[in-house]
Amino acid sequence: MNKDFIRQTFVGLKILLVMTVVLGIAYPAAVWGVGQVAFHDKANGQIVSQDGKDVGSAIIGQNFKVKDPEWFHGRPSAAEYDGLASAPSNLGPSNPDLLKAIKERQQEIARTEGVDVSEIPADAVTASASGLDPYISPEYAALQVDRVARERNLSASAVRALVRDNTSGRQLGFLGEPKVNVLRLNLTLERL
Amino acid sequence: MNDTVSGLLMLGLLVALLAAVYAPVGDYMARVFTTSSHWRIEKRLYRLIGVNPDSEQTARSYTLSVLGFSLVSIIALYLILVGQSLLPFDRGLPGMPWEMGLNTSISFVTNTNWQSYGGESTLGFAAQAGGLAVQNFLSAAVGIAVAVALIRGFVRSRSGELGNFWVDLVRGTLRILLPVAFVGAILLISQGAIQNFGDHTVHAISGGTQVIPGGPAASQESIKELGTNGGGFFNANSAHPFENPTPFSNLLEMFFILVIPISLTRTLGTMVGSRKQGLSILGAMTFLIGAAVALTTWAEVGAHSQAARLAGGAMEGKETQFGTWLSSMFAVFTTGTSTGAVNASHDSFTPVGGGTVLVNMMLGEVSPGGVGAGIYGILVMAILTVFIAGLMVGRTPELLGKKIGRKEMTYVALYTLSVPAIVLVGIGAAIARSSTTDVMGNPGGHGFSEVVYAFTSAANNNGSAFGGITVTSDFFQLSLAAAMLLGRFIPIIFVLALAGSLAKQGKVPVTAGTLPTHTPLFAGLLVGVILLITGLTFFPALALGPLAEALS
Numbered sequence: 001m002n003k004d005f006i007r008q009t010f011v012g013l014k015i016l017l018v019m020t021v022v023l024g025i026a027y028p029a030a031v032w033g034v035g036q037v038a039f040h041d042k043a044n045g046q047i048v049s050q051d052g053k054d055v056g057s058a059i060i061g062q063n064f065k066v067k068d069p070e071w072f073h074g075r076p077s078a079a080e081y082d083g084l085a086s087a088p089s090n091l092g093p094s095n096p097d098l099l100k101a102i103k104e105r106q107q108e109i110a111r112t113e114g115v116d117v118s119e120i121p122a123d124a125v126t127a128s129a130s131g132l133d134p135y136i137s138p139e140y141a142a143l144q145v146d147r148v149a150r151e152r153n154l155s156a157s158a159v160r161a162l163v164r165d166n167t168s169g170r171q172l173g174f175l176g177e178p179k180v181n182v183l184r185l186n187l188t189l190e191r192l
Numbered sequence: 193m194n195d196t197v198s199g200l201l202m203l204g205l206l207v208a209l210l211a212a213v214y215a216p217v218g219d220y221m222a223r224v225f226t227t228s229s230h231w232r233i234e235k236r237l238y239r240l241i242g243v244n245p246d247s248e249q250t251a252r253s254y255t256l257s258v259l260g261f262s263l264v265s266i267i268a269l270y271l272i273l274v275g276q277s278l279l280p281f282d283r284g285l286p287g288m289p290w291e292m293g294l295n296t297s298i299s300f301v302t303n304t305n306w307q308s309y310g311g312e313s314t315l316g317f318a319a320q321a322g323g324l325a326v327q328n329f330l331s332a333a334v335g336i337a338v339a340v341a342l343i344r345g346f347v348r349s350r351s352g353e354l355g356n357f358w359v360d361l362v363r364g365t366l367r368i369l370l371p372v373a374f375v376g377a378i379l380l381i382s383q384g385a386i387q388n389f390g391d392h393t394v395h396a397i398s399g400g401t402q403v404i405p406g407g408p409a410a411s412q413e414s415i416k417e418l419g420t421n422g423g424g425f426f427n428a429n430s431a432h433p434f435e436n437p438t439p440f441s442n443l444l445e446m447f448f449i450l451v452i453p454i455s456l457t458r459t460l461g462t463m464v465g466s467r468k469q470g471l472s473i474l475g476a477m478t479f480l481i482g483a484a485v486a487l488t489t490w491a492e493v494g495a496h497s498q499a500a501r502l503a504g505g506a507m508e509g510k511e512t513q514f515g516t517w518l519s520s521m522f523a524v525f526t527t528g529t530s531t532g533a534v535n536a537s538h539d540s541f542t543p544v545g546g547g548t549v550l551v552n553m554m555l556g557e558v559s560p561g562g563v564g565a566g567i568y569g570i571l572v573m574a575i576l577t578v579f580i581a582g583l584m585v586g587r588t589p590e591l592l593g594k595k596i597g598r599k600e601m602t603y604v605a606l607y608t609l610s611v612p613a614i615v616l617v618g619i620g621a622a623i624a625r626s627s628t629t630d631v632m633g634n635p636g637g638h639g640f641s642e643v644v645y646a647f648t649s650a651a652n653n654n655g656s657a658f659g660g661i662t663v664t665s666d667f668f669q670l671s672l673a674a675a676m677l678l679g680r681f682i683p684i685i686f687v688l689a690l691a692g693s694l695a696k697q698g699k700v701p702v703t704a705g706t707l708p709t710h711t712p713l714f715a716g717l718l719v720g721v722i723l724l725i726t727g728l729t730f731f732p733a734l735a736l737g738p739l740a741e742a743l744s
Contacts, residue, residue, distance in 0.1 A: 004253055009260030011358060014241040016264055016330070019365065023329045024322035027370065028387070031377040031411040035387040038378070043387045045404050045434065047394065054394040057404045059384055059433040062396050071398060075512065079428075083403040084312050084391075086428035088509040088537035090660035092638035093497030093546070094741060102503050122495075122505030123512050129431030129519075129536045135512040174193060174201045176439025177515040190397055 048187065056183050061134040064186060066108060070151040072136075072144050072163075072189070074182040075123055076105060079131025089127045102126065113143050135179035138167050152189065162188050195493070199517035202443060203485070206521075209447055210454055217451060218458020218470070224367045225340045225360060226463065234362055241358070248353035251692020254341055255685055257357035258334060262301050262681070265327060269297035272323035273315075281389055282316035291669035298673045300324050302680035303331035303562055305416070305423030305532055305655035306672060308663045312405045312426050317389055324423060325412045329373070332419030332452075333364035335564030338684050339456060342568045343463050345691030346592045349699050354691055368452070369419060376414030376448055383444075384437030385410035409434050417448035420562040422532030422655045430522070430535040431511055442518050442535060449531050453560035456567045464592050468710035473570055475715040480559035480722065481528045484552050489520040491544035500542060509537025520545065527552040530562030532655025539633065539642065539658040546658070547738030550645055553652045554730045555722055556611060562653060568687045570718070574709065575604050575690075577721045581707050590706055593699040603690040610682045611651050612729040618647035618675050619733060625667065633660020637744070641737035646672060651679035 035043035046058040056062055063081040064071035074081070078089040091098035105125040106117045121139040141163045149159040166185040169178050230238070230245055238245045249257065274293040276282050288296065292308055299306040305328075311320065337360035344354050381387055387410040393403050409425040413435050416422060426432040436442055454474065461470025490496075492506045493516045500506035510519045519536035526533050527549040538546055552559065558570040575591055579601055582589030589596040596604075622628050622643050632639030642661040649656055650672040657663075663672060708714065 002256065005256045005260055008253070008257040009264055011241055011243055012257065012261035013264045013268075015237075015261070015358065015361070016268055016326075018237060018240065019330060020268075020322060020326050023365070023370070024326040027374065028321040028325065028408040028411040031374065031381070032387045032389070032408060034378055035381040035410060039381045042384045042437075043381050043410070045386045045388065045392065045406065046384060047392060047404065050397065054392070055397050056394050056402060059437055060402070060404055062398065062402060063400075064398050068398060081402065083405055085310065086312065086426050086432050087310070088428065088431070088540065088659065090537055090539040090633050090658070091499075091508065092539060092634035092641075092660065092741075093499045093506075093508075093542050094636075094744070095499070095634045095638065098499050098508060098540075099502060102499060102508075106503075120504070122500075122503040122507040125503050126499075126505075126508040126510075129509050129511050129534075130426075130428040130433060132428070132433060133511050134433060137512060170193065170198055171439045174198045175443060176198075176513045176518060177195075179513045186397065 048183070050187055050190065055187065058181065058184060059134050061132045062183050064182065066112065069112065069147055072141060072148060072182050072185050074136060075133050076125070076127045077131040077133070078127045081132060083132070085131070087131045088129045109143070113147055115143060119143065134181055134183060136182055138178050138180055141167070141180040141185070148189070154192070195515065195517060199489070199493070202517065203521060206443060206446055210450055213451060214455055214458055217455040219462050221368060221455065221459040222462040224363050231366070234366065237362060238358070243356070243358045245356060245359045248356055250352050251354055251688050251695070254354050254357050255688045258338065258684060258688070259681065261361070262334065265301045265330060266297045269300060269323050269327055270294060272319050273297060276316050276319040279316060279318035279322070281318045283391065285314065285316050288314065291666055292664065295669040295673040298677050299655065300327040300421070300423060301331055302653050302676045303335055303419070303421060303530065303565070304650060304653040304676045304680070305421045306650055306657070306676060307423055307655070308669060310427030311424055317407050320412060320425060321408045325415060328412065328415040328419050328421040328423070329365050329369050330361070332369060332421065332563045333361050335562055336364045336368070336452070337361055337564065338687055339564035339567045342571060342687055342691040343460055345694035346464055346594055348695040349697070351695045354688070354695060369415065373415040373418050376418060376444070377410045379444055380410045380413055380441055383441035384433070385413055385441065386434045387411060405434065413445070414448065416533060417445045417531065418452065420449060420453065420529045420531040422526065424533065430533045436535055439513055439518060442514060442522065445533070446522055446525050449525050449529050449533070450560065452563045453529050453566045456564070457560070460567060466592070466710055469592065472710050472712065472715040473574065475712060476718040476722070477558065477560040477570065479715070479719050480555060481524065484524045484528060484548050484559070485521060488524050488545045488548045489517065491542040491548070492516040492520045495542070496544055497542035506542055506545070509540030511535065523549050524552060526656060527654060528559045528561075530557040530565060530652060530654045532649065534656050537659060538656060539660045543738050543742035546641070547734065547742060550641070550648060550738060551726070551734070553648045553654045554726050556726070557652045557654065558722060565653065572604050572607050572687065572690070573722050574718055575600065576608060577714070577718045578707055578709060579604070580721060581717060587705045590700055591709055593702070594694045594697050595700055599693050600690060603686045603693070607683050607686040607690070608725065610686070611679050614651040614675050614679050615647045616729075616733070618651065618671055619644055621671060622647070622667070627665070631662040631665065631668070633662070637737055637740040641741070644733050644737050647675055650675040653680050
């Protein structure tokens with residue numbers, strides 16, 4: 001074996017050990033320290049409580065099933081909103097399984113919301129990238145207002161006001177898409 | 193405001209930010225690698241590891257240092273991954289099986305970050321922060337060091353030495369990556385990226401429980417982008433709300449992905465004493481990445497696929513808040529830089545969108561490429577360009593005052609051929625196995641594209657995937673590990689040999705016969721050569737995969 005190679009490799013081992021302490025322990029610990037002090041809630045995942053119980057994270061979606069009509073529904077999820085299994089469907093753009101799934105979702109939503117298929121926005125019938133998407137489009141939320149109001153014996157305008165409260169526009173006015181936080185919206189409904 | 197205006201404003205803001213930091217960051221990096229003064233803490237470190245920081249290495253010794261360091265890195269990371277149950281914060285998870293451990297350790301040491309596992313279901317926090325994130329820094333610093341050694345090959349005259357690898361490694365880590373990653377991590381936390389050490393079970397109001405995953409995600413996320421690594425803390429990578437919580441964090445992550453590869457062209461220009469040279473290289477890179485952004489955005493925003501037309505938008509595998517614009521941009525930047533982080537499912541992209549990000553990797557990761565790897569990759573292509581131009585006009589090719597002779601061209605040719613050869617041999621071997629059709633996540637041409645994408649991504653050290661394919665069989669774990677290893681170190685060996693041979697030469701004076709290489713004309717020629725090489729190599733594979741799908 002080449003002598004220089006062995007010597008260099010040994011130096012490499014020593015530097016790796018030092019760097020593991022600096023980059024693998026000190027660095028994440030320092031970020032943790034600053035994060036916990038400056039952004040305590042965010043660094044810990046924005047856990048939301050209701051009636052003294054932790055009920056979710058404000059930015060992790062939950063499974064409000066289509067067969068439970070009293071809730072606003074989130075997007076289809078390839079992970080079934082399992083917090084430990086984030087994943088997209090990875091179905092290709094012309095995969096017959098995907099085309100079939102989209103058609104079935106459209107028909108189900110058309111039936112439950114009493115709307116025409118052409119009125120259903122894309123986010124309602126497609127699975128997200130994370131499987132934990134906490135948001136839906138304002139269009140999809142609007143579609144669900146009448147049904148939720150009916151199920152909960154509320155006026156449609158009251159529900160529409162709640163949707164408005166839980167809608168955020170583009171960040172800083174131009175970044176990203178407008179969105180409705182489904183868990184927060186359902187929590188405010190539950191508080192009524 | 194409509195989507196188009198918002199999309200163009202986001203792109204414009206990103207370009208403006210990069211333009212604003214281009215000169216200061218590029219010049220800072222040039223100073224880092226040329227100054228003779230050491231920080232006090234660095235001096236203590238050099239004493240501890242027994243290195244004289246003022247000594248220099250030959251190309252051979254520099255290469256041996258890179259290889260030796262990477263070897264111990266692979267072994268150490270492997271031991272951490274398979275033995276993680278012995279470490280603290282293991283979340284009660286077992287060690288990785290050996291094939292997965294080997295694949296993952298090679299993946300992170302080669303700056304690829306290909307992942308055959310889901311982070312939140314497979315790894316404890318010690319393995320992530322103390323194993324993977326450490327290599328996110330160090331593999332990036334190795335790439336920058338090799339690039340700087342090649343630049344020194346052009347700068348130096350009649351010298352046998354290329355600098356000191358250990359000094360380059362330490363400075364790249366402590367003076368460039370660590371401070372920026374730290375600030376980046378805090379900014380990401382301000383948007384909602386998490387940094388804690390515990391999972392949290394909650395009781396859903398609709399019934400049942402949900403585990404809200406914890407972990408030191410923000411500290412890993414910032415270096416994952418800055419070092420063009422790409423390995424997600426969570427399985428969904430930068431689509432996960434805890435890694436990439438808002439459109440602003442998404443913009444920030446795209447900025448981190450691009451800032452070092454782009455600014456290194458300035459570092460090149462400053463170090464060789466011709467800033468215009470840096471700009472002409474940047475021009476070629478910008479043209480290629482700009483075309484890819486335009487094509488992918490057109491396909492995704494315009495919903496040019498069967499599924500997208502049916503659904504009324506290409507939103508399968510995309511997050512609501514990112515939409516088609518931010519997903520398209522992120523996909524192009526992550527594949528153009530060998531990062532491989534994803535904020536959307538590339539597998540579900542439209543045929544033209546998915547095909548474009550695939551071609552982006554096939555270009556050899558030079559638009560603008562990974563940290564360090566992009567600039568040494570495009571300099572090799574620049575040598576090929578002056579050689580071809582020289583043949584056309586019958587003159588000895590030169591680049592930056594160095595003659596390109598037989599020896600240099602041999603290294604360039606071997607560099608250019610090695611990665612495509614690894615890709616095509618890998619695809620061939622996989623397709624020859626009858627069991628491969630079973631692991632594809634999609635039928636037909638798209639399933640074939642998944643295999644093409646996997647080997648292209650591995651050998652070019654990108655790490656993103658058409659994720660529908662199942663790659664946990666022994667064959668894929670080991671063949672992709674081999675592709676990553678060879679795709680990283682064979683080119684590095686040729687680059688450093690090339691650097692050594694250039695450094696030994698004297699400078700030749702510029703004459704009327706010298707092809708100027710700092711002009712837009714040269715940038716255009718360079719783009720042409722890159723597209724030609726890629727087209728000739730990969731057209732058959734593209735015709736069977738994405739092209740067939742786009743036309744059907």
